[in-house]
Amino acid sequence: xxxxxTKSGATDSRDKxxxxxxxxxxxxxxxxxxxxxxxxxxxxxxxxxxxxxGTKARLYEDVSQSAADRLDLVHIKATQAAKTPNDKLRxxxxxxxxxVSQRRADYVFHSRGGATPAxxxxxxxxxxxxxxxxxxxFGVAQPSVPLVVATRAWLGYYDELVLEWIQDRGVPRDGxxxxxxxxxxxxxxxxxxxxxxxxxxxx
Amino acid sequence: xxxxxTKSGATDSRDKxxxxxxxxxxxxxxxxxxxxxxxxxxxxxxxxxxxxxGTKARLYEDVSQSAADRLDLVHIKATQAAKTPNDKLRxxxxxxxxxVSQRRADYVFHSRGGATPAxxxxxxxxxxxxxxxxxxxFGVAQPSVPLVVATRAWLGYYDELVLEWIQDRGVPRDGxxxxxxxxxxxxxxxxxxxxxxxxxxxx
Amino acid sequence: xxxxxTKSGATDSRDKxxxxxxxxxxxxxxxxxxxxxxxxxxxxxxxxxxxxxGTKARLYEDVSQSAADRLDLVHIKATQAAKTPNDKLRxxxxxxxxxVSQRRADYVFHSRGGATPAxxxxxxxxxxxxxxxxxxxFGVAQPSVPLVVATRAWLGYYDELVLEWIQDRGVPRDGxxxxxxxxxxxxxxxxxxxxxxxxxxxx
Amino acid sequence: xxxxxTKSGATDSRDKxxxxxxxxxxxxxxxxxxxxxxxxxxxxxxxxxxxxxGTKARLYEDVSQSAADRLDLVHIKATQAAKTPNDKLRxxxxxxxxxVSQRRADYVFHSRGGATPAxxxxxxxxxxxxxxxxxxxFGVAQPSVPLVVATRAWLGYYDELVLEWIQDRGVPRDGxxxxxxxxxxxxxxxxxxxxxxxxxxxx
DNA sequence: GATGAATGAGTGTTCATTCAT
DNA sequence: AATGAATGAACACTCATTCAT
Numbered sequence: 001x002x003x004x005x006t007k008s009g010a011t012d013s014r015d016k017x018x019x020x021x022x023x024x025x026x027x028x029x030x031x032x033x034x035x036x037x038x039x040x041x042x043x044x045x046x047x048x049x050x051x052x053x054g055t056k057a058r059l060y061e062d063v064s065q066s067a068a069d070r071l072d073l074v075h076i077k078a079t080q081a082a083k084t085p086n087d088k089l090r091x092x093x094x095x096x097x098x099x100v101s102q103r104r105a106d107y108v109f110h111s112r113g114g115a116t117p118a119x120x121x122x123x124x125x126x127x128x129x130x131x132x133x134x135x136x137x138f139g140v141a142q143p144s145v146p147l148v149v150a151t152r153a154w155l156g157y158y159d160e161l162v163l164e165w166i167q168d169r170g171v172p173r174d175g176x177x178x179x180x181x182x183x184x185x186x187x188x189x190x191x192x193x194x195x196x197x198x199x200x201x202x203x
Numbered sequence: 204x205x206x207x208x209t210k211s212g213a214t215d216s217r218d219k220x221x222x223x224x225x226x227x228x229x230x231x232x233x234x235x236x237x238x239x240x241x242x243x244x245x246x247x248x249x250x251x252x253x254x255x256x257g258t259k260a261r262l263y264e265d266v267s268q269s270a271a272d273r274l275d276l277v278h279i280k281a282t283q284a285a286k287t288p289n290d291k292l293r294x295x296x297x298x299x300x301x302x303v304s305q306r307r308a309d310y311v312f313h314s315r316g317g318a319t320p321a322x323x324x325x326x327x328x329x330x331x332x333x334x335x336x337x338x339x340x341f342g343v344a345q346p347s348v349p350l351v352v353a354t355r356a357w358l359g360y361y362d363e364l365v366l367e368w369i370q371d372r373g374v375p376r377d378g379x380x381x382x383x384x385x386x387x388x389x390x391x392x393x394x395x396x397x398x399x400x401x402x403x404x405x406x
Numbered sequence: 407x408x409x410x411x412t413k414s415g416a417t418d419s420r421d422k423x424x425x426x427x428x429x430x431x432x433x434x435x436x437x438x439x440x441x442x443x444x445x446x447x448x449x450x451x452x453x454x455x456x457x458x459x460g461t462k463a464r465l466y467e468d469v470s471q472s473a474a475d476r477l478d479l480v481h482i483k484a485t486q487a488a489k490t491p492n493d494k495l496r497x498x499x500x501x502x503x504x505x506v507s508q509r510r511a512d513y514v515f516h517s518r519g520g521a522t523p524a525x526x527x528x529x530x531x532x533x534x535x536x537x538x539x540x541x542x543x544f545g546v547a548q549p550s551v552p553l554v555v556a557t558r559a560w561l562g563y564y565d566e567l568v569l570e571w572i573q574d575r576g577v578p579r580d581g582x583x584x585x586x587x588x589x590x591x592x593x594x595x596x597x598x599x600x601x602x603x604x605x606x607x608x609x
Numbered sequence: 610x611x612x613x614x615t616k617s618g619a620t621d622s623r624d625k626x627x628x629x630x631x632x633x634x635x636x637x638x639x640x641x642x643x644x645x646x647x648x649x650x651x652x653x654x655x656x657x658x659x660x661x662x663g664t665k666a667r668l669y670e671d672v673s674q675s676a677a678d679r680l681d682l683v684h685i686k687a688t689q690a691a692k693t694p695n696d697k698l699r700x701x702x703x704x705x706x707x708x709v710s711q712r713r714a715d716y717v718f719h720s721r722g723g724a725t726p727a728x729x730x731x732x733x734x735x736x737x738x739x740x741x742x743x744x745x746x747f748g749v750a751q752p753s754v755p756l757v758v759a760t761r762a763w764l765g766y767y768d769e770l771v772l773e774w775i776q777d778r779g780v781p782r783d784g785x786x787x788x789x790x791x792x793x794x795x796x797x798x799x800x801x802x803x804x805x806x807x808x809x810x811x812x
Numbered sequence: 813g814a815t816g817a818a819t820g821a822g823t824g825t826t827c828a829t830t831c832a833t
Numbered sequence: 834a835a836t837g838a839a840t841g842a843a844c845a846c847t848c849a850t851t852c853a854t
Contacts, residue, residue, distance in 0.1 A: 153363040160359030566765030
C-alpha cells in the first residue's frame with residue numbers, strides 16, 4: 001500500500017517474492033512453506049525476503065492484504081455498471097465466482113483460517129466490505145446488526161455453493177447464482193429474528 | 204518417577220492424552236501444539252504419546268474422529284424423541300448449538316481445515332451424516348445430488364449464524380434456530396436449481 | 407552355555423528370542439534392530455528380552471557366541487574323519503563353505519565388526535581356534551607367532567574368495583578350495599618373513 | 610555468537626566439518642557419532658552441517674569418498690616412479706602401508722562395512738581401482754574375471770597382514786611386503802582355478 | 813515366567829532469523 | 834539491493850530400560 005512502485009527494476013525482486021509466496025502459500029498454507037522455498041521460486045536469495053518483509057508472517061500478511069484488496073476491487077468494479085439493485089447483486093455474485101475461477105488463490109486465502117490475528121482481521125474486513133457493499137445496493141448505508149449478520153449468513157450459504165461448484169461436481173454455475181439471488185430477499189425479510197435478544201419471536 | 208505405574212491406569216493415560224490433545228488442538232491447531240505440551244498437560248511422559256498413537260498426526264486423527272462421532276451421536280439422540288419432521292429439524296439445530304456451547308472444541312475442529320486428508324475426510328463424513336439425517340426427517344432416504352448440495356449450503360447459512368452466536372455479539376440463540384428453520388423449506392424448494400448443468404433455469 | 411535347558415517349556419521363549427535375534431541381527435546389524443522388533447518376531451513381550459538377557463548388547467553377545475560355537479564345532483567335526491593333513495585341510499575349507507551356504511548368518515556375524523569389544527573377542531577367539539585347528543593338522547601344537555600370523559593371512563585370502571563365491575558371480579566352489587589348498591604350503595614356507603622384527607630378510 | 614561470520618570463512622567451515630567428521634567417524638563409526646559432536650569439534654553450530662550436507666548420511670558419504678580418493682591417489686603417485694612391474698608392485702604395497710600408518714582413518718573406513726549402499730559402493734570402487742592398477746603393472750589392461758578375483762583375494766591376504774602390523778604385535782613391516790610380493794606370482798599362476806565353473810581342476 | 817505401560821535421554825532434521833560482505 | 838553463511842531454538846520421533854502386576 002504505502003510502498004511506491006517506482007520505475008526502478010529494484011522492486012522487481014519484491015514482486016517476484018510476492019508472486020512466489022502467493023503461489024506457494026495457497027498451495028500448502030503458511031506453516032508448510034519455508035522461506036527458502038519461496039526465495040528459490042522467486043529466484044532470489046532467501047535473505048532478501050527478510051530485507052523486504054522483516055518476517056515471514058509479515059510477508060503472509062502482505063500477500064493476504066493484496067489478495068483481499070484485489071477481491072474487494074473486483075466486487076466494486078463489477079457492480080458499478082449495473083443499474084437495479086437486483087442486477088448489482090447478481091453482478092456481485094458473478095464477479096465473485098469469476099474471480100474465484102481465475103484466481104483460486106484469493107479464495108483459498110479467504111477460507112483458510114488466518115495464521116495470525118492480523119490476517120484474520122484482513123479477511124474479516126474484506127468480508128465486511130462485501131456485506132456493506134451488498135446492503136448498499138438496496139440503499140442501506142448504515143445497516144443494523146441483524147441485517148449484517150443475516151447477510152453474512154447468506155454469504156455462508158453462497159460460499160458453500162461456490163465451494164461445491166469449484167470442485168466441479170455437476171453443480172451449474174448459474175444454479176449457484178440464481179439460488180442465492182432468490183434466497184436473498186427471504187433472508188432479509190427475516191433478518192429481524194437475529195436482532196436484540198429480548199425481541200419477541202415465534203415460528 | 205513420581206508416576207504410579209499401575210496396570211489399571213493403562214487406559215487412564217490414553218484417555219488423559221486424548222483429553223489433553225483435544226483441549227490443546229482446539230485452542231491453537233495442529234501445528235502449534237508440541238507433543239511435549241500435550242504430554243505435560245496429560246501428566247505423562249511424551250514418549251507415551253508415541254507408544255499409543257505412533258505419530259502426532261495419528262493422535263490428531265483419533266481425536267478428530269472421536270469428536271466427530273460424538274457430534275453425530277448428539278444429533279441422532281436429540282432428534283429421536285421428536286415426532287414431526289419440523290420438530291426433528293428444530294431438535295437437530297438445537298442439539299448442535301448445545302453441543303457447540305458445551306464443547307466448543309468439536310466445532311472449532313469442524314471449521315478448521317484438517318491438517319491431513321484423513322482428517323478432512325473425517326469431518327466431511329460427519330457433515331455428510333448430518334445432511335442425510337436431516338433429509339431423512341422428511342422421508343428422503345436416498346437424496347439426489349441437488350438436494351444434498353442444497354442442504355449443505357443451508358448448513359453453511361446456519362453455521363455462520365452459530366459462529367456469530369458463539370461470539371456472543373447479541374445474536375439470540377432462538378433467532379438462529381428459527382431463522383434457519385424458516386429458511387429450510389425455501390432452500391429445498393429451489394434445490395432443483397443446483398441440478399444437472401443443462402437443466403433449464405430462469406430467474 | 408551355563409544355562410541348563412531343562413525339559414520345561416519355559417526356555418521355549420528364550421530360544422525363540424535367540425532365533426529371532428539371530429535372524430534380524432544378521433539382516434541389518436546390531437544398531438538397526440529394535441528390541442521391540444525382535445520380541446515381535448519371537449512372539450513375545452519385549453520386556454522378556456530384558457528379563458532373560460538384561461541388555462540388548464548381552465543378547466547380541468549371546469547370539470554371537472552361539473554362532474561362533476557352532477562354527478567351531480562344524481570345523482572340528484568335519485576334520486576328524488579325514489586321515490592325512492591335506493585331507494583335513496580340505497575338509498576344513500569345505501565345511502566352512504558348507505556352513506556358510508547353509509547358515510549365512512554365522513558368516514555375516516563373522517565379517518561384521520563387532521558392536522562391542524566383547525563381541526570382537528568372541529570372533530577373534532573363534533578365528534584363533536580355526537588357526538590352531540589348521541596348524542594342528544600338521545602337528546604344530548604350540549605355533550610361533552609368525553606361523554599364526556601367516557595362517558591368519560591365508561584365511562584372509564580364503565575369506566575373500568568365499569565372499570566372492572557367496573555372491574555367486576561365477577567363481578566355482580572347487581576353485582576356491584583348490585586355490586586355497588595350493589597356496590597354503592607356499593604361505594607356510596615363507597611364514598618366517600613375518601617373524602621378529604630384527605630377523606634378516608631379503609627378497 | 611563468538612564465531613566470525615566472514616565470507617572467506619565459508620569453505621573453511623565446510624572443511625572443518627569434514628575434518629572433524631573424518632576424525633570422529635573413524636574412531637567410533639557412523640551411528641555412534643552425533644552430528645552435534647562433529648559440530649562441536651569443528652567449532653560450528655550443528656545446523657551448519659545440514660546446511661552443507663543436508664543429511665548425516667551424505668556427510669558420511671562425502672567423507673568416505675574423500676578418503677577413498679586420497680587412497681587411490683597415493684597408490685597411483687607412488688607407483689609411477691618405479692620402472693619394473695615388480696618395483697611397482699612393491700611401491701604399491703609400501704605406499705599403502707605408509708598411507709595406513711599416517712592416516713589410519715582411511716583404512717578403518719575401508720574395512721568397516723559401509724552404513725549405506727552408497728558407501729559400500731565407494732570403497733568397492735576404490736578396491737577395484739587398486740586391483741586394476743596392480744594388474745596394469747603387468748600389462749593386463751582388461752583383466753578376466755578370474756584374474757580380478759585372484760588379485761582381490763591376494764589383497765585379502767595382504768590386508769590381514771597389514772592389520773596385524775598396525776596393531777604392532779611384532780610383525781615387521783618389510784615382512785608384510787616381501788611375503789605379499791612373493792605370493793603374488795603364485796596367486797596369479799593359479800588364477801585360472803577361479804574361472805568358469807565348468808573348467809577342469811584337480812589338485 | 814511374562815506382560816506391556818511408562819519413562820526420558822538422545823538425536824536427526826528443520827527453519828526463521830541475523831549479519832558480514 | 835542482495836547474498837548466503839551461520840546460528841540455535843524447537844520438535845518429532847526412537848528406543849533401551851524399568852517395573853508394577
